[in-house]
Amino acid sequence: MSVTVAVSAPLEPSASLSVEKVLSVKHWNEHLFSFTISRPASFRFRSGEFVMIGLQGDNGKPLLRAYSVASPAYAEELEFLSIKVEDGPLTSKLQQIKEGDDIYLGRKPTGTLVTDALKPGRRLFLLGTGTGLAPWMSIIRDPDVYDLFNHVIVVHSVRRVSDLAYHDVLEAKLAEDPLVDGAAAEQLHYVPTVTREDFHTRDRIDVLIKDGRLFKDAAADPAKFDPVHDRIMLCGSMAMIKETAELLDSLGFTEGSNAHPGDYVIERAFVG
Template sequence: MLTETKVELAPTAALSVETVQSVHHWNEHLFSFSISRPDSFRFRSGEFVMIGLPGDAGKPLLRAYSVASPSYDEKLDFLSIKVADGPLTSKLQKVQPGDQIYLGRKPTGTLVADALLPGKRLFMLSTGTGLAPFLSVARDPDIYDLFDEVVIVHSVRRVSDLAYHDELSAKLADDPLVGEVAAEKFHYVPTVTREPFHTTGRIDALIESGRLFADLPSGHAFNPETDRIMMCGSMDMIKSLGAQFEAMGFPEGSNAQPGAYVIEKAFAG
């Protein structure tokens, strides 16, 4: 458990107290977990929220985590790295079902459909745990009404880092709400940078070579008139590709002013 003597957490005006329902360790530095969802908790697919545990001084120790579950789910899923000396993740990686956890009451974020202009293809470009918000977006039925193609690109260092690989490779076939439409519209492009895999290289290299588009029905390179892009993950990836997209004529969007691409900086990992 988190501690030998369990301490009952107390909710605050900004935080509810939820219960860990399940934990899955993908490898030695990556895990996911599910917690209870308050009846009053509402969020848009792709948003993040503050979650946390008691800190050494007793005050809540909080970090921003993207919700990985769809907005209609009865539970809330999160994907996290493990950092041995991380103030929060060193404790969070030890949670077990039944443990308590803090959940912020106000989700927010820019990786939402509302921040994008209408388009035909939606590309969700992610590295590492930046995949999390896109797991939510890709299981949102509304997203398939807005786009003809919905594409998740996930770049990791090792094959074992490809969290949710089987579900995504199966085109979300087991999802009760989007399974049927995802079979036609959803596409998954996993790529590994430091081990042999059927697709290797960073996302920018896949874009440059055209490999990113090779297996898509449309097949063509990025077009600012019809393509919409979400990015979450390493800041190097976001800055580099953001500059490229700007040069190609993709305006950055926000909740206040929708654009052709959006990024998320506030996420754990």
């Protein structure tokens, strides 16, 4: 008796998609993983932008989703951070990728989580929950950001300690990154917080803002948001973004865009 094994057709590039190789995969825990892929010579992006990533769907057509690029604009490889969803149309397949596999990459990166969408300032706050850390990993590894701001504060809120992707790299202030290690040692601040397990900081971002702990190690003068000098990016849960954006609006901050730079930005492609 013979057994027929279904074999997926090879991925085919198109006008909007290239086919790249998976170079590495790191599983942080059962809910979170990151991976790197090859970068086409023609692929250009600004640190903080997102692009479409995908695999072949069950219907034989590309199954795509927007992912923030976690690597800086100068990197030779492209890095992404993803959750694992057991029955997710794409992530159920994506979490199984391994080195050498093919993957779709969109040809046109875009987004508003870029310094071009912000007015000049002194402090840059990067507020993220979960995989909302990804664009911050791109931005803080870009040397230009340290010329634009005196202090760069990465705030990452997760449910469990094991969800703190890149924790050791951030705690070390990018010490092994030769392009930014010197600047990051002086200007980068990391504020991790865990909401459902024991940790030295165990509150949501809104609580840290209200009680001032967000500013403790962030050149805390002033120990509050200042629309004159502070610039803010938001990425992650819709609840956090909505609540924080409303707070910023009430304080006199204005939302920015690529066409009209402002005091804070969110990625509207993700929040609807």
